Amino acid sequence: MGYQVLARKYRPQRFADVAGQDHVTVTLMNALTQNRIAHGYIFSGHRGIGKTTIARILACALNCRNAIGSAVRPTPEPCEVCESCVEIRAGNSVDVIEIDAATNRGIDEIRELRDAARYRPSRDRFKIYILDEAHQITDAAFNALLKTLEEPPDHIVFMMATTQPEDIPQTVRSRCQHFSFHAVKLVDILSELRGIAEHEGVDADEGALSLLAEAGDGSMRDALSIMDQAIASAPMIDGKARLDAGQIRELMGSVPNAVFERIMQAVDQNRSAEVMTVANELLDAGNSPAQLARQAVRYLRSCVIAKITGLTADGDSSTELLQISADEQRRAARTAALFSEEELTRFLQVMLRTFDELGYRQEQRFHFELGLLKLVHLRRLLPVEEVLSSLSGAGPRPGARAVSAPAATAALPAPAAAARPVVSEPVKPAFSPFEKDSQKRRYDGVAAGPAAVVAAPVVPPPVVSAPPVVSPPPVVTPAPAVEPVVVAVASPPVAVEEPLKVSEPVPVPAAVPVPGPLALEVPSDEEERVEAEPDVAIPSPVFEPVAAAVTSGEAAAMQRPVVEALSAAGQGSASDAMNDSVWTLADGELRVQTDVSKTMLPVIMNPEAEKIAKAALREVGHGALKLVLLARAGGKAAAEKKPRTAKSGSAEAKAAQHPMVVEAKRLFEAEIQTVIDLSE
Structure with a gap:
């Protein structure tokens, strides 16, 4: 027999030999002991972690000729000596069919499998189908297999191995027992590699084996494949291959x-x-x-x-x-x-x-x-x-120069410093996003905090100008030859400024000229009209004139026949659209501004409705005018809607002729919005 790679040579033949999948092997062994055999299994997980291997071991255990508990087979593990176990291990068993679903994925192959599943096994207890890479089977093929999976014969067991269980239809997964395999841990791979290196006579240090185990990335097969390649490239020392970490890094192209x-x-x-x-x-x-x-x-x-x-x-x-x-x-x-x-x-x-x-x-x-x-x-x-925390712990805001309380007291004259009571400055609260809002309310006239003012009893108070909206700092104008007065304001948002000396003149900033109201040019005739009639407002700016809507009897003479003709022809939507539209004459064109969107206008005013409208215009003697239908512009009507014209003989027309309605229109300038006909 030729050389076998390590991944095949050391492939597990028993449940106990599988590393890192105890939750699967223990469950399957208990099911074999209790004879609770399912007709369908799905084994899913990472590549190279033992899905197909466990499917083969389970097939051997199911078709093993020795009973569980016998001298040859004391445990649910396969005996590995009977003909069935030997044939399944070699891949020559007639009753264990392993199918590569990546190439046999169509509905025709699944139909052949379903037809062959009707016949009983030739020799063993079960006929077992192992479908590798089952997620590549088409949906139609899975549908053809559904009935067999739901009610299979007693001698059929399906085992599907896949790396993408989410691609298998839910209807198939619900009919099978699903086992999710785990990635093999580093210590388990390292232990297996250490044992294989000792069995193969390879001198490998611990660092090299650790690199091989890490390169496997949870896959035992990948780690064995890289180890096989490393042994082939390793130097021979005393008849043994020598594996070191530097050689393996160079082999894998890593640093x-x-x-x-x-x-x-x-x-x-x-x-x-x-x-x-x-x-x-x-x-x-x-x-x-x-x-x-x-x-x-x-x-x-x-x-x-x-x-x-x-x-x-x-x-x-x-x-x-x-x-x-x-x-x-x-x-x-x-x-x-x-x-x-x-x-x-x-x-x-x-x-x-x-x-x-x-x-x-x-x-x-x-x-x-x-x-x-x-x-x-x-x-x-x-x-x-860190930036936010520094802002919350800082004293004054940017641009304000803070002065501590002792320094401010020392800068004042001695009498004033002695007479001034000590007012503790309130601790500034933590940084808050509402600080700007509080500042705005304060300058709008709302008090931000309590203020304590201490003044001499005889001296008149100085003039203190409050700064408008964070303008230049407040200016204190002292009276001549008068003792200075101390004014202490406890307001958290305002920074303490350096005191000014009374003996020196205080520069007063010049007043900023405020621009007066803008003058609008008004035509002379309008000025005379405003002077004569003060209640008349100045007109708004005049824009380009547009075509005025025709509101005379001529418009009604054109609009009413069109509306009635469309209604008589069964074009109810078109009739309503024409009735609610605004009719305008401009440059020999009859423009109809509808309240219908651009998308719906060709549907409502279809060629048949447009033909009926043009015929109605010819009957009233306006056939020479070009009819132009305009859609609603920008989601709204381009012009204001005029009062709705009621159809002759309708409930709305009768309501408009009622004496009470006519009187209400005259007295209150009312209009009819909705008419509900209860006679129907």
Whole structure:
């Protein structure tokens, strides 16, 4: 027999040999013991974790000729010595059919499978169908299999292995027992690789095996495939293949994580030149930017987990969240100690975005270097939380010069300082987004806080001008040859200014001229009209004149026959549209401004309705006019609607002729809005 790869040579033959899937193997063994065999199973999960392998082991256990509890088969495990077990292991069994659903995915193949399932097995207890990559079967093929899955014969068992269970219709999944496989843990893969290396006579150090286990990424088959390739490329020492970490990294095209640790140290020290130097060395060595970005993402993820779990570089603690070796965990802990959790999260986000962009960018090298530079720039930025916290702890607002209470007291004259009572300045509250609103209310005349004023009993109070809307600071005008008066105002939003000396003249800012009201040019005739009749308002600006609506009897003579003709012809919608429209004469055209949208106008005023309207106009002697139908402009009518014209003989027309309605129109200038005919 020729050479077998490690993934096939060390394929598990018993439930106990399967690593990392105890929740599946224990359930299946209990079902075999209790004889609770389902007619359909779905095995889903990551690639290379034992889905098809467990399906074959279950097929062996179901068709094993030795009973459970016998001397040859004391447990539900297959005996591995009977003819059925040997044939199933070799793939030669007639009653265990393994189908590649990726190539046999059509409805014709499933129909053949369904027809063959009617016949009993030739020798064994069950006829078993193993469908690998079952998610690639078409929906029509699954529908053809539904009835067989719902009510199968007693001798049929279906086993479907898939990596995408969500692609299998829910109607099929509800008829089967679904087992979700887990990714194999790093310690389980490492243990299997250590045993295989010892059995194969390979001299491998712990670092090399850890790299192989990490490269498997939760897949036992991937780890064995990479190990097989590493053994083939390893040097022979004393008749044994020698595996070391450097050789495996070169084989996989990866770089040691010590490089990324050096990059993060340079980021911490704000050295952009060193970051670019390391990136240039990696790229010049032939490493792919996408591969480097992928490794950087994985390393930063390890640093984030190390920061969250509190790993230390000198401790022996570890976490199951990091499926890496102990040395790599300590390396990630050293990098995590340099940054905060928020910074590491932002670094990971930037590198993830860089990794995504490298898939469709032309200059991958430049984008990878830009991603590394962004890490340095992020280190220089201040977090928003820190800026907000500094704002909440600050005293005055920007632009105001604050003076402490003792300094202000010392700057005052001695008598005033002695006579002034000590008023404690209220503590400024924490930063609030409503501060501007409170300032606005204060300057509008609403008091922002209590004010304490202390003055001499004989001296008249000075004139204090309040600043309008954060204008120049308040100006105090002292009286000549009079003792100064202390005015203390306890108002939190106002900053304390430096005191002014009374002996010096205080410059008063010049008054800002306020522009007067704008004068509008009014025609002379309008001015005379306003002087003669004061109640007449000045007209609004005059725009270009538009065609006035025809409201005379001529319009009614044109509109009414058209409305009645459309109503008589069964065009109710068109009749209502013409009745509610505004008719205008301009340049030999009869323009009908409707209240119908541009989309609905061709539907309501179809060619037949337009033909009826034109015929009605010819009958009343206006056939020479061109009929132009206008749709509603901008979602609203282009002109104001005129009062609705009632149809002759309708309930609305009768209501309009009623004496009470006529009298109401005359007295109150009312109009008819809605008429409900209850006679119907």
